[in-house]
Amino acid sequence: MPLLDVRDLRVEFPTRHGVLTALHDVSFSVDKGERLGIVGESGAGKSVAAFAILNLLSRPGRITGGRILFEDRDLATLSRADMRAIRGDRISMIFQDPMMTLNPVLTIGTQMVETLKAHRDISDAEARRIAIQRLGEVKIPSPEKRMASYPHELSGGMRQRVVIAIALLTEPALIIADEPTTALDVTIQAEIMSLMLDLCRTHGVGLILITHDLAVVSQVTQRVVVLYAGRVVESGQTARVVQNPVHPYTRGLLSALPGEGEPGARLNQIRGSMPPLTAIPPGCAFHPRCDYAEERCRVGVPPLDVIEDHNVRCTRARELIRGVAA
Amino acid sequence: MSGHTQTAAAPAASGTTAPAAVADRPLVEVDGLIKHFDLGGHFLQRERPTVKAINDVSLGIRRGEAFCLVGESGCGKSTLARIVMGLLDPTGGAIRFDGTRIDGLKHTARKPFHRRMQMIFQNPYASLNPRRTVQKTLEEPLRFHFPNLSDADVKTKVEQVMVSVGNDPSWGTRYPHEFSGGQRQRISIARALMVDPDFVVADEPISALDVSIQAQVLNVMMDTQEARDLTYLFITHDLSVVRHFGTRVGVMYLGTLCELADTATLFENPRHPYTRILLSAIPRISTEEMKPPGLPGEVPSAMNLPSGCVFHDRCPLANARCSAEVPRAQCQADGTLVACHAVEEGRG
Numbered sequence: 001m002p003l004l005d006v007r008d009l010r011v012e013f014p015t016r017h018g019v020l021t022a023l024h025d026v027s028f029s030v031d032k033g034e035r036l037g038i039v040g041e042s043g044a045g046k047s048v049a050a051f052a053i054l055n056l057l058s059r060p061g062r063i064t065g066g067r068i069l070f071e072d073r074d075l076a077t078l079s080r081a082d083m084r085a086i087r088g089d090r091i092s093m094i095f096q097d098p099m100m101t102l103n104p105v106l107t108i109g110t111q112m113v114e115t116l117k118a119h120r121d122i123s124d125a126e127a128r129r130i131a132i133q134r135l136g137e138v139k140i141p142s143p144e145k146r147m148a149s150y151p152h153e154l155s156g157g158m159r160q161r162v163v164i165a166i167a168l169l170t171e172p173a174l175i176i177a178d179e180p181t182t183a184l185d186v187t188i189q190a191e192i193m194s195l196m197l198d199l200c201r202t203h204g205v206g207l208i209l210i211t212h213d214l215a216v217v218s219q220v221t222q223r224v225v226v227l228y229a230g231r232v233v234e235s236g237q238t239a240r241v242v243q244n245p246v247h248p249y250t251r252g253l254l255s256a257l258p259g260e261g262e263p264g265a266r267l268n269q270i271r272g273s274m275p276p277l278t279a280i281p282p283g284c285a286f287h288p289r290c291d292y293a294e295e296r297c298r299v300g301v302p303p304l305d306v307i308e309d310h311n312v313r314c315t316r317a318r319e320l321i322r323g324v325a326a
Numbered sequence: 327m328s329g330h331t332q333t334a335a336a337p338a339a340s341g342t343t344a345p346a347a348v349a350d351r352p353l354v355e356v357d358g359l360i361k362h363f364d365l366g367g368h369f370l371q372r373e374r375p376t377v378k379a380i381n382d383v384s385l386g387i388r389r390g391e392a393f394c395l396v397g398e399s400g401c402g403k404s405t406l407a408r409i410v411m412g413l414l415d416p417t418g419g420a421i422r423f424d425g426t427r428i429d430g431l432k433h434t435a436r437k438p439f440h441r442r443m444q445m446i447f448q449n450p451y452a453s454l455n456p457r458r459t460v461q462k463t464l465e466e467p468l469r470f471h472f473p474n475l476s477d478a479d480v481k482t483k484v485e486q487v488m489v490s491v492g493n494d495p496s497w498g499t500r501y502p503h504e505f506s507g508g509q510r511q512r513i514s515i516a517r518a519l520m521v522d523p524d525f526v527v528a529d530e531p532i533s534a535l536d537v538s539i540q541a542q543v544l545n546v547m548m549d550t551q552e553a554r555d556l557t558y559l560f561i562t563h564d565l566s567v568v569r570h571f572g573t574r575v576g577v578m579y580l581g582t583l584c585e586l587a588d589t590a591t592l593f594e595n596p597r598h599p600y601t602r603i604l605l606s607a608i609p610r611i612s613t614e615e616m617k618p619p620g621l622p623g624e625v626p627s628a629m630n631l632p633s634g635c636v637f638h639d640r641c642p643l644a645n646a647r648c649s650a651e652v653p654r655a656q657c658q659a660d661g662t663l664v665a666c667h668a669v670e671e672g673r674g
């Protein structure tokens with residue numbers, strides 16, 4: 001049984017202009033110690049998925065369908081209090097901005113000790129010992145001394161490492177990281193992502209890595225889910241998806257990356273842009289941008305088909321996979 | 327590599343520039359540039375804190391090339407661009423445009439250069455006036471620089487430029503918020519091109535955009551470069567974009583230029599230890615797991631620069647000389663400039 005099993009998750013935002021559906025029947029799972037990537041462009045629903053799992057959806061968002069099974073419980077039906085006990089304990093979250101986690105007026109040490117004591121019945125001294133050990137694991141130099149630092153005394157990369165140390169404090173089963181390195185330089189990104197990879201492996205922690213960067217996903221995760229306009233359009237083994245993408249959107253994303261083609265050549269762009277939730281076209285949401293669109297793509301939403309070891313939501317998936325679509 | 331670029335680009339050339347045929351001369355010359363920001367501090371304090379943002383940087387941007395500037399956050403890329411554009415005054419050194427010294431020029435004297443040099447910013451939302459229609463935004467620079475143009479001519483020009491960057495001219499009546507990020511950035515590009523500049527500085531023009539949109543904007547930038555023979559200074563932290571788009575690349579670290587090379591040469595044969603580490607950290611589509619880049623410690627503060635080579639306390643090749651003596655940019659056999667003692671001594 002997977003550690004986390006999200007089935008047919010539906011999230012809606014009732015607004016003045018009607019009900020917006022941010023996630024339609026989204027399904028994915030994470031095994032113990034497995035690393036899953038969720039990719040997609042801005043507004044695709046990546047963060048909404050993360051917040052839904054943690055019951056942190058901002059108002060007026062709500063889960064209107066599906067299940068979120070985690071360690072034998074359906075998180076979608078838990079009370080706020082029960083959810084609070086799981087959040088920050090069995091499941092930790094890392095955000096793009098470390099200051100979403102860190103309190104600017106408390107020292108790193110105070111925050112870490114308080115976090116631990118909120119979830120564990122242990123002494124201050126024991127909490128301190130664990131905190132220092134975690135800071136060491138994320139390669140903070142002289143961790144004892146750093147316990148006395150305030151967040152503003154640290155660089156952005158260092159702060160994000162402290163956030164990872166905090167995420168690991170309670171030895172969670174799952175970490176959800178939403179664009180954890182997007183704001184950082186590539187060298188710091190490589191440092192932090194390789195660190196997270198290592199830690200997930202040594203502690204057997206599952207990871208959901210949310211990012212728009214397919215290259216990062218390819219080098220960090222084992223499986224990947226591609227979201228487009230609130231729906232899973234492709235999912236499968238990361239290596240398979242990046243090497244043999246089937247959905248025209250995934251194909252488009254990968255071939256739009258500079259560095260794939262000849263320097264100076266025109267890049268393969270995807271025309272247009274992702275529609276806002278208020279204007280999702282009927283049929284396949286991608287059809288106005290798709291080079292393979294046919295009449296039938298404009299009518300029904302294609303089902304998520306299991307083809308070989310891929311899941312693909314495309315009317316023409318079978319032709320595309322055989323390379324016969326024009 | 328021709329001789330003039332060496333003189334224009336090497337720090338040894340500060341002061342006068344060797345006479346050269348104007349056509350051979352780089353369009354933009356940055357010569358011994360220094361920029362310090364004095365932070366408040368108390369007036370009785372003997373030494374006020376100073377951010378040493380740019381420390382003796384020299385480079386030449388050749389006509390028709392896409393010169394890319396890369397390096398970590400805070401290394402001085404935007405500061406250099408803003409000084410070149412005249413939005414900031416340098417603390418020392420000189421900026422020349424088409425042979426004329428332009429740093430410190432005042433309003434009227436600056437106006438012709440103002441037209442020939444345009445800038446595109448990272449955040450297309452913040453750089454477009456939300457209360458102005460796209461038409462008004464595009465007309466403004468044209469009316470400022472060409473006050474004698476008739477309304478009809480202005481209208482035609484706006485249409486022409488919009489079409490040339492792949493925008494629908496009917497967008498004119500709409501406001502910036504009605505457009506997606508990529509469309510807004512294409513409107514910013516159109517605005518920069520309205521006055522037929524020779525030189526366009528683009529500071530992280532695609533960083534805020536999604537991959538599917540980045541390709542659209544980069545294509546527009548490449549097409550217009552070719553059609554108009556533009557020279558670009560392109561600032562980015564995305565090295566795969568540089569590899570695709572750049573003619574030459576300058577790599578900066580903590581306010582200094584470590585390496586300057588043709589793009590292909592830089593990626594095939596990076597020489598400065600920092601460049602090597604930077605290139606190794608680029609994520610790419612691969613089944614190979616991400617590895618730590620082998621860059622110990624943190625970027626030092628620009629308020630308290632390390633002695634000698636600014637990279638020495640993080641560099642795998644540093645020796646005693648590195649912590650004592652500032653390495654100068656040296657021209658290699660293939661024209662690449664590298665500022666590193668280890669490379670000079672053949673230890674690289």
Ligand SMILES: Nc1ncnc2c1ncn2[C@@H]1O[C@H](COP(=O)(O)OP(=O)(O)OP(=O)(O)O)[C@@H](O)[C@H]1O
Nearest residue numbers: 013022041042043044045046047048058059060277
């Ligand atoms: N509180 C809210 N009210 C209404 N709509 C919302 C709300 N929060 C999110 N949405 C909508 O849900 C959709 C998905 O948003 P989400 O934040 O998950 O995108 P994302 O994939 O994380 O994008 P990004 O890469 O920009 O972070 C968007 O269209 C967004 O406008």
Ligand SMILES: Nc1ncnc2c1ncn2[C@@H]1O[C@H](COP(=O)(O)OP(=O)(O)OP(=O)(O)O)[C@@H](O)[C@H]1O
Nearest residue numbers: 363377379398399400401402403404405406563628
């Ligand atoms: N107006 C200012 N006052 C004080 N310091 C400044 C000012 N502008 C820039 N700096 C400092 O100068 C240095 C160079 O900044 P700059 O913005 O040029 O870096 P950058 O390479 O463009 O970084 P990024 O990739 O984050 O945009 C930094 O240390 C920055 O904090």
Ligand code: SF4
Nearest residue numbers: 635638641648666667
């Ligand atoms: S000069 Fe020395 S410290 Fe600087 S990069 Fe070269 S080897 Fe490293």
Ligand SMILES: [Mg+2]
Nearest residue numbers: 046047048178
């Ligand atoms: Mg998000």
Ligand SMILES: [Mg+2]
Nearest residue numbers: 403404405529
């Ligand atoms: Mg900048």
